């Protein structure tokens with residue numbers, strides 16, 4: 001069965017390509033290269049350059065490669081930008097998904113895996129966020145993920161596709177230097193950037209109702225995240241083949257909370273930059289604590305996170321400084 005991986009030249013998508021090809025799955029990458037890098041696509045994997053908004057292009061790609069399953073990661077993901085440009089986000093993330101689902105349903109695609117986000121939960125007032133925690137997104141970005149999930153489930157039920165919506169928590173690390181996150185929009189790369197500039201890392205608020213006063217998150221190694229996609233894709237393919245397509249909605253997190261201060265202390269230890277971080281004002285919209293209940297994905301697929309935050313920071317730092325990344329065990 002051939003899988004189309006949209007966004008496969010991006011940071012997360014290229015890790016999904018790596019996991020799936022190494023496991024023997026046949027994949028094709030679709031990417032508009034707006035932020036993706038063709039160098040992330042391994043030799044031997046076809047790269048179709050274009051957008052999911054282009055229906056004739058999609059029809060041609062699905063037909064030419066005999067695509068039976070889709071892993072859809074192509075999307076815009078900057079929360080702040082989505083507040084400034086909501087229509088752009090709705091167009092790229094919701095309309096793009098709609099066009100892709102129309103093409104998929106017509107082409108007889110059997111399985112569809114959608115990249116969703118913990119941002120669907122907004123500010124969850126709970127120790128562990130389960131998939132039944134109500135969705136209350138705080139940004140247009142999060143709204144596009146909620147709307148996308150609705151569309152995926154409805155289309156799956158109506159057209160007989162096996163579907164999955166995977167809600168990623170905080171993704172970090174890399175499995176190989178060339179696949180590393182080159183954006184500077186999340187905690188780990190933002191801390192590295194400060195260290196590069198000879199400046200202290202910033203902590204956005206230490207007066208939250210958490211044990212050390214800083215925000216708590218659930219960090220997930222991108223290699224583990226990619227393996228979760230592989231396990232999900234295989235489950236969808238099996239369900240579709242058995243004629244029992246279902247819709248799965250799964251958190252992808254470790255179930256462990258780590259505070260910003262703990263993360264920064266670990267970065268200081270790993271990098272040898274020992275300067276104290278500077279505490280500044282809270283960043284608007286940051287929830288105090290977002291930690292996944294990882295029970296459902298473990299029960300459904302037998303998947304659990306294997307790598308800890310030390311492996312995430314270590315691999316990211318190795319890639320950042322041009323050292324070879326220790327292979328994830």
Ligand code: WQD
Nearest residue numbers: 077079117119170185186187190202203204215260283286
């Ligand atoms: C983590 C924590 C910051 C930088 C976002 C999106 C979410 C998902 C993942 C896409 C927060 C703090 C950060 C710094 C800091 N994206 N921080 N100093 O906000 O949890 O989640 O990315 O799907 O939808 O909202 O991630 O990495 O930006 O921040 O103190 O220099 O680190 O305040 O508490 P976040 P993040």
